[in-house]
Amino acid sequence: MNEIANKIKVIAFDIFGTVVDWHGSVSREVEAMDLGVDAGAFALAWRAGYKPAMQQVMASGEWVILDHLHRRILDGVVADFGLDSISEAERQHLNLVWHRLDPWPDSVAGLSRLKAGFIICSLSNGNLGLLTEMAKNAGLPWDCILCAENFNKYKPHPDTYLGVVRTFALQPGQVMLAAAHHGDLEHARNCGLETAYIERPHEYGREQPKNVAPWSANTLHTTSILDLAEQMGC
Amino acid sequence: MNEIANKIKVIAFDIFGTVVDWHGSVSREVEAMDLGVDAGAFALAWRAGYKPAMQQVMASGEWVILDHLHRRILDGVVADFGLDSISEAERQHLNLVWHRLDPWPDSVAGLSRLKAGFIICSLSNGNLGLLTEMAKNAGLPWDCILCAENFNKYKPHPDTYLGVVRTFALQPGQVMLAAAHHGDLEHARNCGLETAYIERPHEYGREQPKNVAPWSANTLHTTSILDLAEQMGC
Known part of the structure; x- marks a missing residue:
């Protein structure tokens, strides 16, 4: 296993745009x-x-x-x-x-592979009921659903990123945030988390392609959750 | 589907003693x-x-x-x-x-069947990290992990039972607590929840069998989570 995969224990996923196609x-x-x-x-x-x-x-x-x-x-x-x-x-x-949002085509397969090597959870501004029903509808195989509602703070408040770290009694560098938004990742990085960018060029629709250029500050740059699984050795 | 199964949307499970053999x-x-x-x-x-x-x-x-x-x-x-x-x-x-607690032999099979018909979640005094790692180790297929830590109250505080109700924007009578402890169920019932008792005669070991006699106040009396699935039409 590579060095980064070796130290990460938990991968937390942004949801809207990253895992599902709102x-x-x-x-x-x-x-x-x-x-x-x-x-x-x-x-x-x-x-x-x-x-x-x-x-x-x-x-x-x-x-x-x-x-x-x-x-x-x-x-x-x-x-x-x-x-x-x-x-x-x-x-x-x-x-x-x-x-009832649909997952991107690679989400369920990618998460299922990552679940074999890591604790996988959400870290979304959606509420627990919303995320639970979404997971059930879409077949998202979370180990745990975490969200703003757990911490009574919306992202990008540090309590959300550090809330994942504290939930599992880890160091910030043992948690990775995966998201399709560089801003979200930047806030996580400022809290000491590792970061994986996921390209979702059609988050705003096919007519409005999004700039998915890499930022060098991210730990990983990936084209999908399946690619993230591949890069994490799963 | 029978009347009770028809109105219940969420089944919340006590964990220690009920789902796992501490x-x-x-x-x-x-x-x-x-x-x-x-x-x-x-x-x-x-x-x-x-x-x-x-x-x-x-x-x-x-x-x-x-x-x-x-x-x-x-x-x-x-x-x-x-x-x-x-x-x-x-x-x-x-x-x-x-x-790392082991599930009772019927837990994973029973929960898997119930998951097809209901939202299934924990409602435990264990913390989120504990319950997530337990679920991963034991293969417990929760839709969502809820616990005392979500509500900053330990059972039997009403905020825990009603917290499940509020999380899913339901009426109390649409939520059922399943537990091996009549006291836990009584507190849930006082909040308006339906209740299912699960017999776990060896919770305290084979040398100290527990009285698992029915209480008529419970909605259902079951011998296992598989029996609960059966009674709920799953």
Whole structure:
């Protein structure tokens, strides 16, 4: 086994965009509702409310889970798209699309291989209920689901990255964060974790390819979770 | 599907004694250390410190995870058994025996069947790291690991039972606690949960059979997790 694989005990995964395809999944459900809107634009608008909503929670000091933030944002997006006629029951159902996100094609196979060599867990801003139902729907074989709700802090607060370290009574260098977002990885690195970037060029849809160029500060640069398994000797 | 199976969405399991055999597992490891003590009595003494230690934490208001309580109790038991020569490294290793507890013979098969019909999770006073490593070692197929550490309260505090309910945004009657302890089930029932008793007559060893007589207040009385799966139509 290589040196990095030898010292890592836990690999924590960012979820939205890294393990599951939120843009494709949300777009498909909105498209199927036949609302006469650009489903891809609807998905992007919904997701765009995510960071400001979490920042507001962190500033307020009062904890709100992501399911509830998703619903607040949804109501705004529905109004912006002129869809006020969508019923309460439809909104409740649509809001849970985040529990039903499809994994990227390599996710289940890659995680299953990594599980043989490491503890694999989530480290997501999604809530426990959301992530549990997502894992069950998508077949994600987590050893443990960890998230913002465990630590009452949203990423990128250090308590989230260091929360994984403390949960398993490890040193920061024994934990690796795997994510499709260089910013998330940078915050983890500042806490002493190792980092693996995962290319997800179509996170925002095929029409809006993302720059997936490597950052040299990351421990590993990978093209998929299967590639990460390969590089970690699994 | 029968009426009870139809309304239940989540089955939460007590762990120590219910899913895993703490007495047998601890006894076997102590026996293998060849310390010249009664390994079964050692296991019982260690476990006897469990409830008072948790009650002390709850009274103090300052959170301490079970790994640390186990270690405090262990040091006392080691002294009581005249084993002060046990090294620090041996104590650290022995303390993690709780991460390595063996499941009862029906646990993995029963949980696997139940997982097809319900969300299955732990609800234990063990900490997240302990329960994750136990699940990995024993092959327990949880959808989600929940425990005292999620709610900063030890069972039987209502926040633990209701914490499962809230995690999945359910009504109390949609959650069932499965446990080998009538007291645990009674507290869950007082919070509105459904309850399933699981007979574990040898929880304290074959020499000290436990009274596993039914209590009529429980929703179900079962002889094993496989029997629970059967009764729940899985």
